[in-house]
Amino acid sequence: MRPDASPFLAVSPQEWLCSNDLAFAILDGFPVSPGHALVCTRRLVATWFEATAAEQAALMALVNQTQQWLEKTLVPRPDGYNVGFNAGSAAGQTVPHVHVHLIPRYRDDVPDPRGGVRGVIPAKGNYLAADRAGEQAVEPSGRQAGEQAVEQAGEQAGEQAGEQAGEQAGEQAGEPVDEQVGEPLN
Helix, strand or coil: CCCCHHHHHHHCCCHCCCEEEEEEEEEECCCCCCCCEEEEEEECCCCCHHHHHHHHHHHHHHHHHHHHHHHHCCCCCCCCCEEEEEHHHHHHCCCCCEEEEEEEEEECCCCCCHHHHHHHHHHHHCCCCCCCCCCCCCHHHHHHHHHHHHHHHHHHHHHHHHHHHHHHHHCCCCCCCHHHHHCEEE
């Protein structure tokens, strides 16, 4: 990747909020709230997972330093922060240069902020809200959530195996098979 491929590297060091040997912080050009900042590596590297351990540590050190700068600078002061990064286009990354978002949050900036960064998939963002049946939602433990995911994957695999078996049985009997449902067309 060419060094000029990142708009972050085009920002003048005079515009940096703070920096260290491996990273620098700037204000986001398309802020979602006042003070939205980006902490970027000096080296052009696509994602967090491709950055070195030293670069990752430098990024997080600057997240803290940038938050302190925002606390002293912003009026009104933020009531909270979201911190995160997108790794890969499927996760929403649009600039292939690792950067950590530091997003100041303000009381009542959205009707219900519960779930925070989980809101990237809106239907699953607020796990504390009541489910559709009106029952009180209960947050599963990490183990329970993992078991639920394995159970769902097993059910899906079983359904797929059943469909394939139905198709094979129909084909062996010489009957035409509906490929969408895997059942003989009688």
